[in-house]
Amino acid sequence: MAPPLHHIAVENAEQATSSPRPTASPANSSSRPEPEPSALGSPTPGRYSDKNEKMIKSLTSKITILHSEISKTEALLSEAQVKLNPPGTEGTGTAKDATAIVQRHIRLLHEYNEIKDIGQGLMALIAEARGVRHVEVQRDFGLEAGD
Numbered sequence: 001m002a003p004p005l006h007h008i009a010v011e012n013a014e015q016a017t018s019s020p021r022p023t024a025s026p027a028n029s030s031s032r033p034e035p036e037p038s039a040l041g042s043p044t045p046g047r048y049s050d051k052n053e054k055m056i057k058s059l060t061s062k063i064t065i066l067h068s069e070i071s072k073t074e075a076l077l078s079e080a081q082v083k084l085n086p087p088g089t090e091g092t093g094t095a096k097d098a099t100a101i102v103q104r105h106i107r108l109l110h111e112y113n114e115i116k117d118i119g120q121g122l123m124a125l126i127a128e129a130r131g132v133r134h135v136e137v138q139r140d141f142g143l144e145a146g147d
Contacts, residue, residue, distance in 0.1 A: 048056065127137040135145060 123137045123141070124134055127134045130137070138145065
């Protein structure tokens with residue numbers, strides 16, 4: 001692969017355009033071919049063209065605008081976080097609340113199961129006293145078989 005062309009300096013731009021390009025000889029076949037004069041660019045490497053300078057200014061202003069939009073968005077984000085998590089209720093409160101809710105649901109489920117078992121037992125006693133099946137007593141009380 002040939003090295004980049006922007007590292008090759010031209011001392012005289014007139015010399016580069018007026019002299020013919022040498023052809024590669026068998027003894028000189030391993031050397032690099034000379035670049036085209038148009039590929040060498042401007043002889044003053046520190047100066048950009050007006051078009052490039054305008055593009056650089058445009059991009060710089062766009063970057064500045066984007067930085068200000070990022071700042072505004074970050075401010076909105078921090079406001080939303082403050083609304084969702086008021087000061088003094090850092091993340092641990094939410095975990096404690098979730099644990100408390102789960103524990104309450106488990107306790108209520110145990111109570112429900114105990115009440116249901118008592119109700120099933122009472123219906124079994126009624127069914128035995130009447131001499132009917134348990135399902136018939138459930139229908140009398142308005143319960144379906146899956147309830």
